[in-house]
Amino acid sequence: MPPPEKTFALVVTRRPPSLGSSGRHLFQAALRAEAARRFAGREPLRGELYVRIVWFHRRPTTQDVDNIAKNILDALKGVVFADDVDVTQCLAYKVNTGLDYTIVERGAPDTAVLDELNDLLEEDHVLYVEVGSASARQVHFGPVDGGST
């Protein structure tokens, strides 16, 4: 099933740097180049948007999850979406793949990117980024994983 028009996803084997990290400019340049390659021929997404960021890492890390989002949003600005002011929801996760975890695919995600993700999950660092419409303007309360398996 092709992905809906208003979504975009990519996966790269990169460790996202922290906000003030010295390597952030190179990371952003590489992520922007990869996004431009995958998003070629499409107009930047507009309207209210969500961004889902998932960092899979094989070993425990002391890096905070709240420090990785801005570098990624800045890298995608002007390529995947016109302006980061349009991003009204940002979900950032870090997943230690050295422990058990579950990937839940709901709705109609980009299955080609999920297939690609699956092939990379044994790598040390894998970064998945998904952008889509948040035009329903729903606010959800309660546990984000439903508290179940």
Place this chain on the structure above:
Amino acid sequence: MRRTSLDYLEALKIEEVMAQLQADGYKVQAPASGADNSYDLIATRGDQKIAIEVKAGSRLKASSDTIRQLRHKAHEQGFDEFRLVVVAPPSPFQGTVEAFEEKLREYLFAHVLEVADLPPGTVLRDVSDVDLNTVEVGPQQVRVSGTGIVDVVLNGEQTTLTREPELMWAADFPFRFDASLDRDLHIQRCDVQVDTSSLREEIEVLAAFGATA
């Protein structure tokens, strides 16, 4: 076919997931074991229908085609969700050496020139994300191995990688180490292997800005 430890690990996880889903009010079916192209579990609750596959983390790549087929089949068959449950083998090691990251940082700052994998002129800025894989305690010494991240500044002139010798740029690389500590836990020797394979990629990014040879 003889079952492996990973088969048992997955089987235990399937039972655990099944019990959790049942506790959450789902009716859970386990299609016949060994059936071709079937999910490990199918859970239903009201109109909601979920397909579940359980895989050991170390089998994800080898099971790539199977997972891909199941994922597409679940979407075609109108399941509301496809869940891939990844189970990790028990961690072989959990332990620590007091203030080891600080000790390793001090050691590497003093010995950065001995790390052959780094280009000449490299300036070490930080050492972080140090994780231990093994600790062996002997009568005279303690051996510690693991991984970490070095944050460095590379020098364009020394590396001869760019047309702009004054160019310096920051990067971080993963590394593996094998250290010997004395009985007071001071590092006496440390072999370090820095994985600079991403350097070529960094240079390509710089080339995109017209800065490299």
